[in-house]
Amino acid sequence: MTQADFDAFDAALLNEDDGEGEAVEDGHYNLRLYVAGKTPKSIAALRNLQKICEEHLAGRYRIEVVDLLERPQLAAGDQILAVPTLVRRLPPPLKRIIGNLSDSERVLVGLDLRKEG
Amino acid sequence: MLSTTADATARSAGSTLPKAATGISGFDDVTLGGLPEGRPTLVCGGPGCGKTLFAMTFLVNGATQFEEPGVFISFEEASEDLVQNVASLGYDVQSLVEQKRIAMDYVRVEKSEIEESGDYDLDGLFVRLGYAIDQIGAKRVVLDTLEVLFAGLGDTDVLRAELRRLFAWLKERNVTAIITAERGEGALTRYGLEEYISDCVLLLDNRVENQITTRRLRVVKYRGSAHGTNEYPFLIDDQGISVLPVTSAGLSHATNDEAVSTGVASLDGMLGKGGFYRGSSILVSGTAGTGKTSLANHFVDAACRRGERCLYFAFEESPAQIVRNMRSIGIDLEPWIASGLLRFEAARPSLFGLEMHLAKMHREIEHFKPDAVVLDPISSLRGEQGEVHSALLRVIDLLKSRGTTALLTNLISGGHATDSTDVGMSSLMDTWLSLAHIESNGERNRGIYILKSRGMSHSNQVREFEITKAGVQLLKTYLGPNGVLTGSARVAREAAESAEQIRRSEEGNRKRRELERRRAAVKRQIAELQASLEAEEDEVSEWLTQDEAREQTYLSDRDVMATRRGAAE
Numbered sequence: 001m002t003q004a005d006f007d008a009f010d011a012a013l014l015n016e017d018d019g020e021g022e023a024v025e026d027g028h029y030n031l032r033l034y035v036a037g038k039t040p041k042s043i044a045a046l047r048n049l050q051k052i053c054e055e056h057l058a059g060r061y062r063i064e065v066v067d068l069l070e071r072p073q074l075a076a077g078d079q080i081l082a083v084p085t086l087v088r089r090l091p092p093p094l095k096r097i098i099g100n101l102s103d104s105e106r107v108l109v110g111l112d113l114r115k116e117g
Numbered sequence: 118m119l120s121t122t123a124d125a126t127a128r129s130a131g132s133t134l135p136k137a138a139t140g141i142s143g144f145d146d147v148t149l150g151g152l153p154e155g156r157p158t159l160v161c162g163g164p165g166c167g168k169t170l171f172a173m174t175f176l177v178n179g180a181t182q183f184e185e186p187g188v189f190i191s192f193e194e195a196s197e198d199l200v201q202n203v204a205s206l207g208y209d210v211q212s213l214v215e216q217k218r219i220a221m222d223y224v225r226v227e228k229s230e231i232e233e234s235g236d237y238d239l240d241g242l243f244v245r246l247g248y249a250i251d252q253i254g255a256k257r258v259v260l261d262t263l264e265v266l267f268a269g270l271g272d273t274d275v276l277r278a279e280l281r282r283l284f285a286w287l288k289e290r291n292v293t294a295i296i297t298a299e300r301g302e303g304a305l306t307r308y309g310l311e312e313y314i315s316d317c318v319l320l321l322d323n324r325v326e327n328q329i330t331t332r333r334l335r336v337v338k339y340r341g342s343a344h345g346t347n348e349y350p351f352l353i354d355d356q357g358i359s360v361l362p363v364t365s366a367g368l369s370h371a372t373n374d375e376a377v378s379t380g381v382a383s384l385d386g387m388l389g390k391g392g393f394y395r396g397s398s399i400l401v402s403g404t405a406g407t408g409k410t411s412l413a414n415h416f417v418d419a420a421c422r423r424g425e426r427c428l429y430f431a432f433e434e435s436p437a438q439i440v441r442n443m444r445s446i447g448i449d450l451e452p453w454i455a456s457g458l459l460r461f462e463a464a465r466p467s468l469f470g471l472e473m474h475l476a477k478m479h480r481e482i483e484h485f486k487p488d489a490v491v492l493d494p495i496s497s498l499r500g501e502q503g504e505v506h507s508a509l510l511r512v513i514d515l516l517k518s519r520g521t522t523a524l525l526t527n528l529i530s531g532g533h534a535t536d537s538t539d540v541g542m543s544s545l546m547d548t549w550l551s552l553a554h555i556e557s558n559g560e561r562n563r564g565i566y567i568l569k570s571r572g573m574s575h576s577n578q579v580r581e582f583e584i585t586k587a588g589v590q591l592l593k594t595y596l597g598p599n600g601v602l603t604g605s606a607r608v609a610r611e612a613a614e615s616a617e618q619i620r621r622s623e624e625g626n627r628k629r630r631e632l633e634r635r636r637a638a639v640k641r642q643i644a645e646l647q648a649s650l651e652a653e654e655d656e657v658s659e660w661l662t663q664d665e666a667r668e669q670t671y672l673s674d675r676d677v678m679a680t681r682r683g684a685a686e
Binding site (some may be wrong): 034036037041044045048068069072073075076079080081082083084085095096097098099100101102103104106107109110 | 222224225226230231232233234235236237238239240241242243244245247248266270
């Protein structure tokens with residue numbers, strides 16, 4: 001794990017003043033990654049996610065990281081149980097993928113970017 | 118009485134294992150104080166056996182009675198549904214949530230909506246739980262039903278490790294927790310949660326026997342504490358949950374020398390003390406239509422007249438029907454009901470099982486605190502003979518320990534009361550009145566006799582009684598050559614007696630008249646004699662008067678003569 005990973009994590013963190021549900025162009029992906037602390041699992045999940053997005057969604061995605069240790073009140077809203085959980089908020093329908101996203105095939109299936117099988 | 122012992126035990130056990138009272142009546146007695154404080158308890162049972170309600174009651178009571186806020190994490194039902202469901206038990210969870218005394222969170226786990234990719238843990242759940250606990254300063258936590266996670270998440274190894282961590286974490290947070298789980302085949306829980314939670318395990322059960330369901334609760338284990346080991350019946354209704362401790366009250370109840378009226382004056386006269394002993398148990402047995410209910414209501418009426426509280430468990434008739442029927446024999450129960458002295462609890466015996474009836478009666482008695490209780494009739498309580506017997510034993514024990522007079526009616530199928538009434542029942546009863554149809558001369562008439570009455574002399578006579586517009590009335594006894602005369606034989610005898618009496622009184626009258634006549638005759642004779650005497654007296658005095666006059670005349674004549682002679686001299 002490198003310093004760059006940490007920086008990327010911090011950069012992606014959802015801030016208090018970030019607007020909710022801002023207009024997103026058609027075909028844009030609004031992804032939220034819920035984690036609990038800056039753990040290796042969290043960092044790995046973000047890194048895996050960014051990689052997948054760059055490969056398949058370059059230029060039309062946005063990732064917000066929610067650290068539940070800091071903002072626990074957000075856990076119930078998106079029905080977070082396991083961490084890390086990736087939630088595809090847009091486009092609808094809402095999708096959930098749990099785990100460190102190491103299996104990119106499953107992530108792509110989960111994000112409806114690839115049909116299963 | 119039970120609660121005081123439980124309190125005492127809770128205090129003495131307090132030094133070893135602190136307990137969190139559930140506030141569920143009966144349960145805290147069985148567990149000698151409640152659930153282990155600061156530890157998780159596993160509540161397992163099949164579907165619909167009341168796990169969720171038990172857990173919710175624990176939270177609601179904690180919030181309302183013990184100043185312990187609680188968190189309800191539901192994995193099965195949305196919070197709104199849950200709030201609605203428990204409203205039927207009289208819980209206003211919504212306002213408790215608004216007052217921040219209860220926090221609810223619905224964790225939805227739907228396998229089809231979750232894709233798994235790589236390692237994960239359940240920190241999300243921990244965060245939510247921790248957040249909810251911190252929000253309201255919770256001391257109690259319910260996880261209902263955690264096992265849903267097994268269906269929702271694929272990796273059971275991770276899940277098991279996480280659950281182990283969760284229970285350790287709950288202990289660390291020092292919250293008293295209830296974790297509910299489905300009953301598994303041949304095991305306590307489907308996913309073996311009992312492996313992780315070993316402090317306290319409760320098993321709820323909902324069994325159907327003879328088409329009647331009975332809820333039961335058992336403390337399977339309770340580490341570090343004594344506890345009742347039986348299966349205890351429990352109730353869920355609009356007043357929440359109550360567990361009935363099966364423990365017998367023993368035979369230490371105080372006795373009472375005071376007698377209370379049976380409500381029928383002539384029946385009081387048959388009992389040496391002028392009634393039943395207060396706090397005793399009375400059995401009124403008889404075949405159909407012998408007047409058991411009427412007699413029971415006389416007793417109730419008399420008790421209410423004395424200003425005592427009566428609780429009437431009617432198993433066959435509706436209260437309205439009893440009130441109407443009793444009005445027809447001159448007993449007006451309405452004012453007693455209106456003033457709250459008399460309360461009817463009517464329930465079909467088939468509505469719930471015996472244990473449920475028992476639990477319900479137990480609770481009503483604790484709640485209403487009656488001076489007298491009527492069970493009408495006990496014969497309609499269904500179940501195995503032995504079970505009925507032990508259930509009644511427990512009710513009677515309870516009533517005796519409270520000093521409550523109990524009158525039980527028993528419908529028997531015919532023949533002698535002793536033939537068809539469980540002999541074991543007899544030993545529980547202090548007084549046993551037997552009502553019977555006496556069949557003779559093509560008639561059925563009602564007879565009553567006292568089979569036994571402990572601790573007092575009593576009449577040995579079979580008395581005929583009538584149910585009239587003015588209630589039950591015992592009639593005079595006429596002994597015939599074949600025993601007590603009843604019905605028209607009695608009436609005939611009565612007629613014969615009254616004819617004889619008329620004859621006798623006419624004879625007397627005739628004699629009186631004769632004497633009168635004689636007296637008049639004698640009086641007349643006396644008057645006649647008196648009259649003749651008076652006549653005689655009159656005659657004599659007349660004569661005397663005339664005689665004197667003559668004398669006078671003679672004397673004067675002589676003087677005249679002398680003068681004349683003197684002149685001549």
